[in-house]
Amino acid sequence: MRAARFCLLIGAAILVAVSLSGCLVKDTRPEALFTASVAEHVVPFTVSFDGTPSYKPNGEIVSYLWTFGDGAADSGPVVEHTYVEDGVYEVRLTVTDEEGYSTSSTLTVHALNPPPKAEFSYAPKSNMEGEYVVGASEWITFDGTESTDDGEVLAYDWNFGDGTTDSGPVVQHRYLYPGTYNVVLTVTDNDGGKSNYVERVTIVGGPPCNADITGDVTWYNGGEPE
Ligand SMILES: [Ca+2]
Ligand SMILES: [Ca+2]
Known part of the structure; x- marks a missing residue:
């Protein structure tokens, strides 16, 4: 009887040891x-x-x-x-x-993504007394192809500062009235990165003789007036 109890004790001890070692392996x-x-x-x-x-x-x-x-x-x-x-x-x-x-x-x-770098130039322009100016109603070519990116520039969006916009790498625009306009080019790269470039364009001279001075200049957006 005592031997049997002893065996049970040994058995239990072995069981505890085995489960402990199992825990140790896991740990x-x-x-x-x-x-x-x-x-x-x-x-x-x-x-x-x-x-x-x-x-x-x-x-x-x-x-x-x-x-x-x-x-x-x-x-x-x-x-x-x-x-x-x-x-x-x-x-x-x-x-x-x-x-x-x-x-x-x-x-x-x-x-x-490295954002693109927007840049543009425009022509023609005259250097009058150290200032680059453009005549009113003169067609100006804006060229944004100097813009760069580590990938690719996919979109060119222009805001001419006179209430009109356009898109494309090279666009043409003319201003009806003299003044100084902020031209903003926004470029978007192939990863959705954007950047702006702003340049002030000074327009000199008067509006063309046939201009509608009341302010309706929308016919200048699409091309020649009718
Ligand atoms: Ca990029
Ligand atoms: Ca990329």
Whole structure:
């Protein structure tokens, strides 16, 4: 009877030991931890990823595998990667310990689109007493093709400052009345980035003889007056 109780005690002790060791195996999976030198920047930029904070209690990490979210991959505790295209990328580090257990963790990198740079020139213009001016009712060609982007400029939108607008890389416009107008060119790139360029245009001289002085100048938008 005493022997049987002793056996039961031993059995229970073994059971506790087994379940404890089961817990220990679960608890000693590796931890995947890493830092990034920069998480948000305008492309192109290089990020240094450091996986050395990863650890395994009572063990060691034998491999570090990285995927950068843009199709590229690397290995090693510390790696560098360059992002060239804008986007939101999920970086994943997978660490494996000497027993073959793996754990991974992720971090998001925001690679930003460089905005376009708007620029235009216009002609003809005369230099009168150090000031560039254009005659009233004179056709002016506005050329926005000097605008640049790391990708492509897809849209050119013009505001001539006299209540009229137009779109296209090269447009023509004429002002009916003398004055100084702010011409605004807004360009949009292939990633939806926008930028403006503003230039003051000075118009001299009087309105054309047949101008409708009451202010109805809408017939000047489409071309020649009837
Ligand atoms: Ca782009
Ligand atoms: Ca761009």
